[in-house]
Amino acid sequence: MCAICHRLVNGHLKATLTKDSEALDGIAVSGLRVTGENMALDEAASGFFPLFGSSSFADLIGPLFYKKYPDGMTIGLRVCERHLNSRGTVHGGLLSAVADIALGYNAAGLPTRLTPLVTAGQTIAITGFAREGDWLEFHVDVHKRGKQLVFATCFATSNDVSILRASGIYSIVGKEIPYLDS
Secondary structure (H helix, E strand, O other), X not given: OOHHHHHHHOOOOEXXXXXXXOOOOOOOOOOEEEXXXXXXXXXXXXXXXXXXXXXXXXXXXXXXXXXXEOOEEEEEEEOOHHHEOOOOOEOHHHHHHHHHHHHHHHHOOOOOEEOOEEEEEEEEEEOOOOOOOOEEEEEEEEEEEOOOEXXXXXXXXXXXXXXXXXXXXXXXXXXXXXXXXX
């Protein structure tokens, strides 16, 4: 297990509530921000912050990181040993799960608003691979936001080389609310 995964599993991180514009806790609107001496931000690429507490599943497959932009966010992940398949490359199921998380955050409208939604469909094409220690980024383009459905595409890179293309369809299940940063 890599050092950052070990720290997350053993609960050495301190969480504090804040309205810091650089803090984001995923779907919750509380503004959870992870701080503490044990969090090695050098595990993430420059400009990325820990994405912690968004869901138990995201915490399980992470650690995940995020970088906000005016029109959305990019999700990042440093590949650890536990993310690998038996051939020593990142597992396709992990790529699919993180793509779904990245698509979902952007389809929901973060960082400016929050629309409750669920995944209605997803297609994945894995076009490359990543190994332990590689930095992955999941970039999303939202194509159409209707009254009932949102359509988006995700492109993942490993050290700036394309490794995945995913398309997602998301069903809106609640009313949109402003996010803290808006």
